[in-house]
Amino acid sequence: MKNYQEITKVAYEGSTSKEPFAFKYYDPDEVIAGKPMREHLRFALSYWHTICAEGVDMFGGGTMDKKMGKTDPMEIFKAKADFAFELMDKLQIDYYCFHDVDIAPEGATWEESLGYFRQMVDYVGQLQKEHGKKLLWNTANNFGDKKFMAGAATSCSADVFAIAAAKVKAGLDAALKLNAEGYVFWGGREGYETLLNTDMGLELDNLGRFMQMAVDYKKKIGFTGDFYIEPKPKEPTKHQYDFDAATCMNFLRTYGLEKEFKLNIEANHATLAGHTFQHEIRTAAVNGAFGSIDANQGDLFLGWDTDQFPTNVYDTTLAMYEILKAGGFTKGGLNFDAKARRMSNTFEDILLSYIAGMDTFALGLRKALALIDDGRIDEFVANRYRSYRDGIGAKIVAGETSLEELADYALTVPSFDVESGRQEYLESVVNNILFS
Numbered sequence: 001m002k003n004y005q006e007i008t009k010v011a012y013e014g015s016t017s018k019e020p021f022a023f024k025y026y027d028p029d030e031v032i033a034g035k036p037m038r039e040h041l042r043f044a045l046s047y048w049h050t051i052c053a054e055g056v057d058m059f060g061g062g063t064m065d066k067k068m069g070k071t072d073p074m075e076i077f078k079a080k081a082d083f084a085f086e087l088m089d090k091l092q093i094d095y096y097c098f099h100d101v102d103i104a105p106e107g108a109t110w111e112e113s114l115g116y117f118r119q120m121v122d123y124v125g126q127l128q129k130e131h132g133k134k135l136l137w138n139t140a141n142n143f144g145d146k147k148f149m150a151g152a153a154t155s156c157s158a159d160v161f162a163i164a165a166a167k168v169k170a171g172l173d174a175a176l177k178l179n180a181e182g183y184v185f186w187g188g189r190e191g192y193e194t195l196l197n198t199d200m201g202l203e204l205d206n207l208g209r210f211m212q213m214a215v216d217y218k219k220k221i222g223f224t225g226d227f228y229i230e231p232k233p234k235e236p237t238k239h240q241y242d243f244d245a246a247t248c249m250n251f252l253r254t255y256g257l258e259k260e261f262k263l264n265i266e267a268n269h270a271t272l273a274g275h276t277f278q279h280e281i282r283t284a285a286v287n288g289a290f291g292s293i294d295a296n297q298g299d300l301f302l303g304w305d306t307d308q309f310p311t312n313v314y315d316t317t318l319a320m321y322e323i324l325k326a327g328g329f330t331k332g333g334l335n336f337d338a339k340a341r342r343m344s345n346t347f348e349d350i351l352l353s354y355i356a357g358m359d360t361f362a363l364g365l366r367k368a369l370a371l372i373d374d375g376r377i378d379e380f381v382a383n384r385y386r387s388y389r390d391g392i393g394a395k396i397v398a399g400e401t402s403l404e405e406l407a408d409y410a411l412t413v414p415s416f417d418v419e420s421g422r423q424e425y426l427e428s429v430v431n432n433i434l435f436s
């Protein structure tokens, strides 16, 4: 196998290629269904996993060194940024995502940290221009530091609320400067462990106030990117306020914010909430809040956020089917919030894991389009609900009937047979498309 330095560009070679450092299904400039694959998929590199994480887990230290041979903190972060953009070039990835602490060192005080952050925003801004890349979204890490142990916008401490706000303000200034397509709010520790020490009502109201202030500031500075909330049911806190897509929509409507936010759905967070990835995408879409995707997969046997690169084509096909049905991405994209396994600890593995993830979604896109072209599933669903297209069904849908009228109507219905849902047949249609 070639080594990392030898690979200058991962090219598309088609499904018969055995070259490890080639795409088998992702042909970035191939036009399918009216646009190039790169525009359908809008792949993004996750800075925190790929550029920062070194393989540390609960039981052991790093298995990879990503300090790029530097010792001075600013030099380390500049070298990491150079590496990030070189990697995006090699992989033909157009977008990236970061937390504030991913791109810059933290100083002894907030003021010092802010100074480093601003310098590094300028640095990545320059690299963005040189390499022709875009920022899909950025965010604030308001969960890692000790001060966020009881939450950020839902902390019991108003001072912590204030520093969290300061970090979001700095993040929005950066988003504006870097012309980001979006900004993410993942409520890392916005939740609680026990009600015995928690004023839930105040915490939720404060979270609503926090989000409203972010919206106000966004408008004030003229940032036109999307705002996303990223649902997750647990980890780190036991009860997270942004449990799943439906809970987030309820939160947004309660605080009158539903027009200002969309959702960033993460595959592995969906499964932790006891939902399929498709369910969460569909829930976002039917609520008019489909925005962006954190693409990864979990492990069926492990109940935590394993953030694995997606390799399951069945899942990516059904996810891409939902994404296409939702109208595809506008400002959002597919961010690989995923990391190679701890023992896949070489720079070659970084390339190989992205290639696997990108090809799996590219194949999913191709298969989802084939499912739509085939038409059997859409036709089945349309036919299944045909009783709502005329007669009493059409009146129900139009809101033109009442319980009294329906009660009279029910007396005229001789029997109440419901047709078969044909689940097994439909699953066999999916297999037929996948394997032909």
Ligand code: XLS
Pocket (backbone or CB within 6 Å): 099, 139, 184, 186, 230, 232, 266, 294, 305, 337
């Ligand atoms: C953690 C989340 C996080 C967000 C950004 O589980 O996925 O990485 O995407 O803060």
Ligand code: CA
Pocket (backbone or CB within 6 Å): 230, 266, 294, 337
């Ligand atoms: Ca995520």
Ligand code: CA
Pocket (backbone or CB within 6 Å): 266, 268, 269, 305, 307, 337
């Ligand atoms: Ca995650």
